[in-house]
Amino acid sequence: MSLSRRTVLLSGLAAGAAGATAAALPASAATTGPVRRLPYPFTLGVASGDPDHEGFVLWTRLAPQPLAEDGLGGMPARSVPVHWEVAVDERFRRVVRRGTVEARPTSGHSVHVELGGLLPGREYFYRFRAQQHLSPVGRTRTAPSPWSMPAALAMGFVSCSQYEHGYFTAYRRLAETEPELILHLGDYQYEYAKxxxxxxxxxxxxxxxxxxxxxxxxRQRHAQYKTDPDLQAAHAVAPWAVVFDDHEVENNWAGDTPEAPDPEFPARRAAAFQAYYENMPLRRTSLPRGPGMQLYRRLRWGRLTTVHLLDTRQYRDDQACGDGYQSCPTALDPARSILGAQQEAWLLDGFRRSSTRWDLLAQQVFFAQRDRDAGPLTVTSMDAWDGYVASRDRITRGWLAAGVRNPVVLTGDVHAHWASDLKLDYADPTARTVGSELVCSSITSGGDGADSATGSHPWLPWNPHLRFHNNLRGYVRTTITPKQLAADFDVLPFVSRPDAEAHTRARFVIEDRLPGLHLTRDNPLSAGRTSTSPADVDQQTVEAETRRP
Incomplete structure (x- = not known):
């Protein structure tokens, strides 16, 4: 009986492949020279990322002792050759590419293999070997040809995985759906001490x-997160495209400004960027240079989808009036930007050049206005696009002026599911809808949370463009076709214990050329599966919004 792909990938990862040997690889790939034998080094799993129509990036990092305090993972202070293979089948009977790369101490013994010359729109499998040890097998794929119109793209997006707050079951549940692409929108790891x-x-x-x-x-913190088998399963099932938010460095940092005065912040930011690159399947174009890192970029999925991956931290002006919810005139200053002038120009140019059916802005913080005051004041989060109103207006008007066919903003950060219609004028309830925003909940951040059968939130009555909210943990799955984008908001009943099952709390559709969210006929939103009353959910949510780091 043959094994299913899911069994090979997910069960193999759970076992860690620690018992595998290099006997399966050809003798020509054997390690030469007398070297100290390594203990099993693939404790952090494997990953792939940033696919295009010719290739992708393959990643692993050698770490026999992943939690070593010096961040070196128990590796010797020398380079170690790592052999890699790419095949069209999961048993590696048809290997199409192989090679060797050095895992160097200066890069934390991480490996980035940037491949090209492969066939578009194809599934591939990959693995690594160091000395006698084989890594787990990963699955990845190339993007379709730029001139083709794919029938569909199955894509998931996630954010905010605080290791201490719960188990990463949501990563495994997403992996079990076997998406073709996964976006991580920030807060992959958190900086806090125990x-x-x-x-x-x-x-x-x-x-x-x-x-x-x-x-x-x-390095130690990234390694601790990467040892989680559920996270490893999600990395191994599909290529990822990643962007950071604040906690990859520290809470609420903005450009060159730390949360609290810190003369060592440039060095801290440089260290965080270096470790982030070492632990992510990123291309050489994102290699850090001191406290700077080129992270904004584009992925294209044939003529179906362009994903504009944004960086809303590194170039932003400092938050106005503090980091929290404020009624702040400075937020309206037209000189302020959350992207910086260069990235804004790059994004607007991308709108003008786009020829795909769907343009997705994959980014970190809430885009739509979210006013928490029922009265005449506008009280919004200064850490989100609400703190950079003119910048948001320029981007929104930019996609309208460019005639972008279907603009959709994908967001993380707020530890809850949201869905919104986007407007040019949020003060006018009758203003036409010009786009949509889908916000994924956290993987764990905020703990178990609470369910709501109605998608309720106390701010929705005076924010009618906000269409849905749920305060459980989870992820969003999207199925994108030429005619529509369907979004399933999946949730878990708890993360404080492992092995929760996921279910879909709401399902929305965005139709081609019809901006705005539409409930599907089979939407489970009103199915009535609740853990607390809506009133209790509302109070918990308001309290969480007030105190969340």
Missing amino acids: GGYVAPGGNPRDHEGPETRTLANY
Whole structure:
């Protein structure tokens, strides 16, 4: 009986492939020279990312002792050759590419293999070997030809995975759906020392090490997250495209400005960027240069979809009137930008050049206006696009002026599911809808949360463009076709214990050339599966919005 792809990938990852040997690889790939034998080094799994129509990036990092305090993972202070293979079948009977790359101490013994020359729109499998050890097998794919119109793209997006706040079951549940592409929209890891950020009800797991400030700290923290088998399963099932938010460095940083005065912040940011690159399947174009890193970029999926991956941290002006909810005239200053002038110009140019059916803005913080005051004041989050109103207006008018066919903003950060219609004038309830925003909940951040059968939130009555909210943890699955984008908001009943099952709390559709969200006929939104009353959910949500780091 043959094994299913899901069994090979997910069960193999759970076993860690620690018992595998290199006997299956050809002798020509054997390691030469007398070297100290390594313990099993693939404790952090494998990953792929940034696919285009000719290739992708393959990633792994050698770390026999992943939680070592020096951040070196128990590796010797020398380079180690790592052999890699790419095949068209999961048993590697038809290998199409192979090679060897050095895992160097200066890059934390991470490996980035940037491949080209492959066939478009194809599924591939990959693995690594170091000495006698084989890695788990990963599945990846190339994007379709730029001139083709794919029938569909199955894509998931996620954000905010605080290791201490719960188990990463949501990653595994997403992996089990076998998406073709996964976007991570930020807060992949958190910087706090053990107990520095406590979820309601307490933390079921603990961070290792101090608050991350040095390269060793950030390497250790990334390694701790990467040891999670559920995260490894999600990385191994599909290529990822990643962007950071604030916690990859520190809470609420903005450009060159840390949360609190810190003369060492440039060095801290440089260390965080270096560790981020070492631990993500990113191309060489994103290799950090000191405290700077080129992260905004585009992915194209044939003529169906362009994904504009944005960086809303590195170039933004400092938050106006503090980081929280304020009624702040400075937020309206036309000189302020959340993207910076260069990235804004790049994005607007991308709108003008786009020829795909769907343009997705994959980014970090809430785009639509979210006013928490029922009265005449506008009280909004200064850490989101509400703190950069003119910048949001320029981007929105930019896609309208360019005639972008279907603009959709994809967002993380707020630890809850939201869905919104986008407007040019949020003060006018009758203003026409000019786009849509889909916001994914957290993987774990905020703890278990609470369910609502109605998608309720106390701010919705005076924010009619906000269409849906749910405060459980989860992810969003999208199925994109030439005619529509369908979004399933999947949730888990708890993350404080492992192995929760996922279910779809709401399902929306965006029709081609018809901006705005539409409930599907089979929408489970009113199915009545609740853990608390809507009133209790509302109060918990308001309290969480007030205190969330």
